[in-house]
Every structure is written in C-alpha cells, then in structure tokens.
Amino acid sequence: MLKPIILFGGQSYEHEISIVSAISLHKAISAQCAFVFLSPDRRFYLIDLIDMKAEHFASGRYKKNRELFLARGGFERKTLFGRTPIDGDVIVSVAHGADGEDGKLAALFEFHSIPYVGPRLEASVLSFNKRWTKFLAQVSEVKTLPYQIVKRGDAINMAYPFILKPLRLGSSIGVCVVKNEADLSYAIDMAFEFDDEAIAEPFIANVREYNLAGCRTGDVWRLSAIEQPQKKEFLDFDQKYLDFTRDEKVKEANLPSETAEALREAFRKIYSRGFDGALIRCDFFITNGEIILNEINPIPGSLANYMFSDYETTLNALIDALPRQKRIAVTYNYIRSIKSAKGKL
Amino acid sequence: MLKPIILFGGQSYEHEISIVSAISLHKAISAQCAFVFLSPDRRFYLIDLIDMKAEHFASGRYKKNRELFLARGGFERKTLFGRTPIDGDVIVSVAHGADGEDGKLAALFEFHSIPYVGPRLEASVLSFNKRWTKFLAQVSEVKTLPYQIVKRGDAINMAYPFILKPLRLGSSIGVCVVKNEADLSYAIDMAFEFDDEAIAEPFIANVREYNLAGCRTGDVWRLSAIEQPQKKEFLDFDQKYLDFTRDEKVKEANLPSETAEALREAFRKIYSRGFDGALIRCDFFITNGEIILNEINPIPGSLANYMFSDYETTLNALIDALPRQKRIAVTYNYIRSIKSAKGKL
Numbered sequence: 099m100l101k102p103i104i105l106f107g108g109q110s111y112e113h114e115i116s117i118v119s120a121i122s123l124h125k126a127i128s129a130q131c132a133f134v135f136l137s138p139d140r141r142f143y144l145i146d147l148i149d150m151k152a153e154h155f156a157s158g159r160y161k162k163n164r165e166l167f168l169a170r171g172g173f174e175r176k177t178l179f180g181r182t183p184i185d186g187d188v189i190v191s192v193a194h195g196a197d198g199e200d201g202k203l204a205a206l207f208e209f210h211s212i213p214y215v216g217p218r219l220e221a222s223v224l225s226f227n228k229r230w231t232k233f234l235a236q237v238s239e240v241k242t243l244p245y246q247i248v249k250r251g252d253a254i255n256m257a258y259p260f261i262l263k264p265l266r267l268g269s270s271i272g273v274c275v276v277k278n279e280a281d282l283s284y285a286i287d288m289a290f291e292f293d294d295e296a297i298a299e300p301f302i303a304n305v306r307e308y309n310l311a312g313c314r315t316g317d318v319w320r321l322s323a324i325e326q327p328q329k330k331e332f333l334d335f336d337q338k339y340l341d342f343t344r345d346e347k348v349k350e351a352n353l354p355s356e357t358a359e360a361l362r363e364a365f366r367k368i369y370s371r372g373f374d375g376a377l378i379r380c381d382f383f384i385t386n387g388e389i390i391l392n393e394i395n396p397i398p399g400s401l402a403n404y405m406f407s408d409y410e411t412t413l414n415a416l417i418d419a420l421p422r423q424k425r426i427a428v429t430y431n432y433i434r435s436i437k438s439a440k441g442k443l
Numbered sequence: 444m445l446k447p448i449i450l451f452g453g454q455s456y457e458h459e460i461s462i463v464s465a466i467s468l469h470k471a472i473s474a475q476c477a478f479v480f481l482s483p484d485r486r487f488y489l490i491d492l493i494d495m496k497a498e499h500f501a502s503g504r505y506k507k508n509r510e511l512f513l514a515r516g517g518f519e520r521k522t523l524f525g526r527t528p529i530d531g532d533v534i535v536s537v538a539h540g541a542d543g544e545d546g547k548l549a550a551l552f553e554f555h556s557i558p559y560v561g562p563r564l565e566a567s568v569l570s571f572n573k574r575w576t577k578f579l580a581q582v583s584e585v586k587t588l589p590y591q592i593v594k595r596g597d598a599i600n601m602a603y604p605f606i607l608k609p610l611r612l613g614s615s616i617g618v619c620v621v622k623n624e625a626d627l628s629y630a631i632d633m634a635f636e637f638d639d640e641a642i643a644e645p646f647i648a649n650v651r652e653y654n655l656a657g658c659r660t661g662d663v664w665r666l667s668a669i670e671q672p673q674k675k676e677f678l679d680f681d682q683k684y685l686d687f688t689r690d691e692k693v694k695e696a697n698l699p700s701e702t703a704e705a706l707r708e709a710f711r712k713i714y715s716r717g718f719d720g721a722l723i724r725c726d727f728f729i730t731n732g733e734i735i736l737n738e739i740n741p742i743p744g745s746l747a748n749y750m751f752s753d754y755e756t757t758l759n760a761l762i763d764a765l766p767r768q769k770r771i772a773v774t775y776n777y778i779r780s781i782k783s784a785k786g787k788l
Contacts, residue, residue, distance in 0.1 A: 109770075109771055109773075110771060111771055113771075113773045114773070114775060114777040114778045115777070117778065118778070118781065138771070138772075138773035140515070140554060140555075140556075152778045152781075153778075155775070155778070156775035156778045156779060170485070196771065197554070200564065200565075201546060201550055201564050201565075201568065202550040202553060202554050202564065203554075204550075205546055205547040205549075205550030205551060205554075205564070206550060206551060206554060208547060209485060209542070209547050209548075209550075209551060210485075211485075219545065219546050219547065219550070219568065220545075220546075220568050220571075220572060223546065223564065223565050223568040223569070224568070224575070226565075227565060229582070230569070230575070230578070233575070233578045237574070237592075247582075425454075426454055426455060426456055426458075426483070426541065427483075428454075428455075428458045428459070428483040430459060430500070430501035432459040432460070433459045433462065433463070433497045433498075433500070433501045434501060436463065436497075
C-alpha cells in the first residue's frame with residue numbers, strides 16, 4: 099500500500115482554497131498520509147497531522163515546520179550531513195490554481211520522476227486557459243458555449259446577460275454575471291484584476307447544471323455520481339469553498355438513463371484527451387437537449403471525494419495505474435556520425 | 444552586463460542536437476558564458492569552456508564535472524557545508540525537444556524564479572504539439588496546411604504525396620514523405636517510434652519555403668533576415684544538424700517588399716500569442732500566393748544566430764526585456780472569513 103503525500107498551497111489566488119481542500123480530502127482517506135505545504139514564496143514544508151488546521155497556515159506558524167526539497171524520486175529533508183528522503187510514495191495534489199493546475203508542479207514532478215495524481219503537463223496547460231479548453235472540447239467533439247476572448251479595452255460583442263471570467267483561473271474568482279451595461283465596468287475590473295485576458299460567454303438563467311468526476315484506470319472507468327448542484331445564480335467563491343468541504347455524499351441526479359449515459363460519454367471523451375493520471379471533474383450544462391461542457395476542473399475541490407460512494411477504492415486504483423513516462427535512450431550515435439561527416443566539433 | 448548560462452541537453456530525442464547547438468551558439472557570442480549540461484538522466488553539470496566539445500558528452504566524461512542543483516534564483520553547487528550559487532545571471536536555453544521545448548524546463552525556471560531566454564510554459568506546450576500549433580495559428584489568423592491526426596491503426600484519408608510527422612517532435616526526426624502506398628508502412632513505423640500520435644499533411648513538391656527568426660523586446664521587433672533555405676526534398680535530421688552550425692550569415696531572400704512584409708507580419712502575429720521571452724524561428728511556405736505557417740521552432744537550432752546581422756545586440760536586448768512573473772499576494776483573508784462563517788477548520 100503506497101503512502102500518499104497530500105500536496106497543497108502554492109503561489110496562487112487559490113492558495114487558501116487549497117488548504118481547505120487538503121484538510122477536507124484528508125478526512126475522506128483512512129490511509130496514513132504525509133502532508134506537504136507549498137508556501138506562497140514556493141518553499142515546501144512537511145506538516146504534522148496535528149497542524150493540519152487552516153489557522154496554522156494563516157498564522158505563518160508553518161514556517162517552523164521542516165523545509166523540504168525536490169529531488170529525484172521524491173521530497174528530501176536536510177540532515178546534518180546531507181539530505182534524506184521523507185516517508186511517502188506518491189503525491190496527491192490539491193494545489194488548485196496557478197502552480198498546481200497551470201502545469202508547473204506537473205513539470206516538476208515529471209522532471210524529478212516523482213509519481214503523482216494530477217493532470218500531466220499538457221493537460222494542465224490546456225485546461226488552465228479557457229481558450230485552449232474550447233479547442234480541447236472541440237477535438238473531443240463535446241459542445242461548449244460560444245465565447246469571446248477579451249483584452250482590456252476590447253468591445254464585448256455579446257447580448258446581455260453574459261458571464262465574464264478571467265481567462266486563466268478557477269473557483270469562480272473574478273467571475274461576474276453582466277446583466278446590463280451598468281454591471282459592465284465592475285465586471286471588467288474584476289476579471290482583469292486576475293488576468294490580462296478574460297472570456298465572455300452567454301449567461302443562461304436557470305440552466306440545468308450537472309457535475310461528474312472520475313478517472314480511468316487501465317481500461318476501467320471510475321465515475322462518480324452525477325450531481326445536480328443546488329445553487330443560487332451561480333456559485334461564488336465563498337459558496338464553493340463551503341460546498342466542497344461538506345461531509346454528506348452527493349445524491350445521484352434524477353435523470354433519464356440515456357441522459358446520464360450521454361453525460362458520462364462526454365466526460366470520457368474529454369478525459370481521454372490527456373487526463374490519465376488525474377481525477378477530474380467536468381461541469382456540464384444541458385440546454386435545448388444539448389450537453390455542453392462548461393468547465394474542466396483538473397484538480398477539483400477536495401479531489402471530489404464527496405461525489406463517490408467508494409472514494410478510497412477509486413483513489414487507490416488511480417494511484418496503482420499512474421501513467422509512466424517514456425524513457426528516451428540517448429546513444430550519442432548522431433554526434434559520432436556527424437563528427438566523422440563534418441570532421442570537426 | 445548579465446552573464447548568460449547556456450543550457451543544453453535533456454532527456455530528449457534531440458539531446459545530441461542540443462549539444463551541437465550550444466557549441467555553435469557559443470561561437471556567436473563574445474560575452475563570457477557559463478555552460479550547464481542537462482544529462483540524459485536529468486542531472487545538471489557545470490561544464491568548463493575547454494570541455495565544450497561533443498566528444499566530452501558522448502564519452503560520458505561530463506560525469507566528472509561538478510553537479511549543479513536548481514534553487515531559488517539560479518543553480519547551486521555543493522560545498523563542504525551546504526550549497527552556493529554559481530556565477531551566471533540568466534539562462535539561455537538551447538535544450539531542444541522534450542524537457543527544453545515541452546514546457547518542463549520553463550516550469551522549473553518559473554517555479555524557481557530564474558530568468559531565462561526561451562518559450563514560457565504555455566507557449567512551450569502549444570508549440571511542442573503540432574495539433575495545438577494549428578489552433579495557435581488559427582487564433583493568430585495565420586494559415587496552416589490541412590492535416591489529419593493519426594493514431595496507430597487509423598486510416599489516413601489524404602492524397603499522396605503527404606508528409607507524416609510524430610505529433611510532438613522537432614528537428615525532422617521521424618518525418619517521412621509518403622509518395623505512394625509502398626512508402627506507407629515505413630513512414631508509419633518511423634513516426635510511431637517517437638510518439639503515440641502522428642500528423643499527416645499534404646506534401647507540396649518544390650514549395651517555396653522561408654524562415655524568419657526574431658523576438659520582441661518591449662515594443663521593438665527584432666527580426667532576422669528572411670532565409671530561403673537551399674535544400675533537397677526536405678531537410679532531414681543530418682542536414683539540419685549541419686545546417687545550423689554553419690558560420691556564414693544568412694543572405695536575405697530575394698522577395699518583393701510586400702511579400703517580405705507579409706511574412707514579417709505573420710511572424711509577429713504568431714509571436715504575439717505568448718512567445719515573449721523567447722527567440723523563435725517560424726518556417727513558412729508560400730503557395731498560390733498564400734503565406735502558410737509550416738512550423739514554429741520555439742528554440743531554433745543554435746538559437747538562429749546565423750540569421751541575424753546583429754545577433755548579440757538582439758540577444759542582449761532580449762535578456763534585458765524578459766517578462767516578469769506576476770507575484771500573487773496571499774492574505775489569508777478568505778480562511779479567516781470562512782472560519783468565522785463556518786465555525787470550524
């Protein structure tokens with residue numbers, strides 16, 4: 099049985115969400131875990147179980163914990179005469195937002211050959227930027243809403259109401275519904291607070307929304323219940339925060355079986371575009387009988403534990419089936435052939 | 444005057460090209476440089492100038508050089524009582540292929556706040572995979588050839604002759620022109636040797652090809668001469684290898700000024716999609732009067748030094764104008780507000 103290292107934090111607008119997410123995820127896992135915190139200034143710390151409380155981080159007391167360093171195969175701590183590996187086998191990342199979801203941590207883990215649960219580098223970049231998510235959905239043959247990418251000063255050519263989001267952020271941060279012209283300048287200020295580009299999409303009042311999480315392990319799909327989130331106009335930051343820390347399991351949405359299967363099929367198409375190794379959540383709309391991908395959460399809050407009846411089985415199966423990096427053999431045959439061809443170097 | 448650290452190597456099919464590229468780039472720079480080699484097993488080594496010969500790496504003698512470690516702000520070497528930074532201010536990466544061009548090294552440098560010349564994380568991922576390059580060109584409003592993404596066993600629905608390339612590789616490795624059915628199985632074997640997916644595009648015999656390199660520093664565009672490469676059917680691996688190590692400067696292609704300007708405009712459109720901080724080369728076709736993007740080389744061979752009349756000025760200007768990462772302030776205000784709202788954590 100591999101020992102998970104729950105990794106959280108990061109230099110990100112979602113740093114604080116990540117702390118809450120880690121605390122909540124841990125409650126859903128019976129296995130012994132290690133906890134590694136990535137501070138806002140990008141130092142890693144080994145956190146004792148007893149210190150896994152939000153206040154420990156908000157107060158800065160984590161700085162008294164042991165600092166860790168990335169090395170081949172895993173984290174190391176300093177010892178008197180060098181460095182020694184910490185106890186823990188596989189990283190389970192709930193570092194939401196930048197660092198964790200934009201591909202930086204994926205790259206660090208791949209570079210250091212550290213096994214990790216989370217989106218790989220390419221999948222991270224494509225799902226972090228909502229522009230590329232549109233193309234990812236397109237090649238997956240899953241519909242999305244029409245959209246316009248907006249830079250500061252651009253006119254938005256979209257009928258009211260529309261929704262305006264920073265291009266590269268999750269967790270509803272900086273997202274506004276623009277009902278009429280009076281809402282516009284505030285929404286623009288909000289969106290550009292967090293990114294240089296924003297995305298506008300039509301806002302569909304009372305749209306039916308369905309969330310579905312899961313992963314593929316080998317040939318086996320392990321999908322969660324389909325949740326129809328109960329919500330106000332849309333979940334804002336605080337609501338989502340509270341939302342994914344709940345203890346109750348999700349109730350399966352009341353849907354015709356062919357609709358449920360169509361949602362699962364859309365999920366499988368998206369996931370198949372490079373998400374192996376991750377447990378993701380896709381948020382869909384259904385409108386006019388069409389399934390529309392709203393968002394991909396490549397590291398969903400609390401790693402979506404509350405959406406599964408058999409969460410630990412799922413997570414363990416995923417850990418056992420993580421993709422392996424292809425190892426490239428360097429032979430130096432080219433240098434030798436070029437050297438003889440060119441007679442120099 | 445900042446001291447460049449020329450970084451090369453990597454766990455990549457282009458590892459050996461990268462060594463030759465670094466040697467060639469160094470010849471074009473009068474400034475004192477440091478040299479850091481990334482070995483096939485992903486260790487960094489500090490290489491003395493006298494050892495900057497291909498044979499030093501092919502023989503494995505580099506393993507006797509001093510190993511380096513990534514740290515905040517730059518590379519460090521071990522000392523008796525800890526670690527100390529090496530002499531060098533900014534990384535100039537010619538790590539072609541995987542690691543260097545797929546976004547891993549960009550992520551490492553950004554994570555460690557190390558200034559570097561090279562494509563940022565998102566631009567790396569988009570230009571490394573030829574599928575996403577198509578979409579990048581599309582949003583840049585630059586034409587590309589029609590294409591088909593091919594998995595092992597897929598039928599290729601394209602008229603002969605077509606060209607088959609691994610989806611995620613540069614330097615013409617694994618690329619074949621398929622003139623008729625007899626060529627097909629060899630081409631497929633070649634392409635899938637290097638990736639799980641390939642891309643097929645029409646092969647246009649005797650197409651006019653033009654290469655253009657450059658960068659933007661602040662508001663200033665610094666573009667190379669436009670080269671019309673002299674070549675056989677297409678440049679294979681060995682030819683390209685020899686090609687970018689040449690000493691002569693490129694001669695400006697004989698083109699009507701409006702055509703040259705149209706090529707430069709296409710370059711600027713592509714570059715503007717996130718390549719700030721890099722010196723890239725775009726390879727274009729002109730066919731039926733249309734400019735078509737063939738490839739983006741986000742780290743071109745020898746960093747395209749032979750294409751510029753004023754290379755050092757360009758490189759120094761780029762080094763002085765590298766993009767800065769936005770620093771996100773973490774306040775812990777949310778945790779405090781949630782804590783009081785929810786009464787737990």
